[in-house]
Amino acid sequence: MSGLESLYQELILDHSKHPHGTPLAAEEGANASSYQRNPICGDELTLRVRLDDAGAIRDATWEGAGCSISQASASMLSDLVAGMPGAEASALVDGFREAMRSRGKLELDIEDYGDAAALSGVSKYTARVKCAMLAWVALEDALARA
Template sequence: MNGLESLYQELILDHAKHPRGLGLAPDGEGAASSHQRNPICGDDVTLRVRVEGDVIRDVTWEGAGCSISQASASMLAELAEGMPRDEASAMIDRFREALRSRGAIPLDEEEFGDAAALSGVSRYTARVKCAMLAWVALEDALTRA
């Protein structure tokens, strides 16, 4: 394993062990939730987003599953807070494209922050859904917020 892969593995484990945004915020004005489940491996996430105007103010979640799904939810919660809704939607599209590329499209660290550590997941088709779960939940919740 090279140095970058090792760093990425450490980031994933850190987010899985010390998740950001864990614990659903109370429902309220501008808030919407989405529950997503991966029946293949049992990963499960409920994500709640609160939008004020056109800006994401809170992303909170709760769930259970593998370290990739839990780390991805944590990374997303940290990344999306304060982001305009349309930018978040475009970011989700780019994340999906990269994860479906089988390693051909790496995630840009400047845009995706810690979530760039999930680039390697794209080489493992069975794990893509794990990494995408929270992102699909945010995409769904944004349509209702």
């Protein structure tokens, strides 16, 4: 394992053990929420978004249970999208999905994705892609409902 892969693995484990974006915001303060479940492995989460008057994401909070990849991905996502316009967050979801479907051919740009760029290597393991995508699908759904 290269030094960078080792660093990324440590970052994923750190976000999994010490998640950001929890606890889940109160239902009445959220503009929209989304519950998602991966039936293959049982990972599940509920994500709520609160938007400001201009449509920017004030915060994205979540709670869930599952593997370290799904939990780390949700933690990284909640940090990344706070304060971001909804349209920009939707574009990031599209880019994340494209990288996850690339089977390791596309790397996420650390400038755009921050800590979530550490999840690029997950795309090589098709069984784990849905784990990484769970929070991103929830954000996409919540923004569509808002």
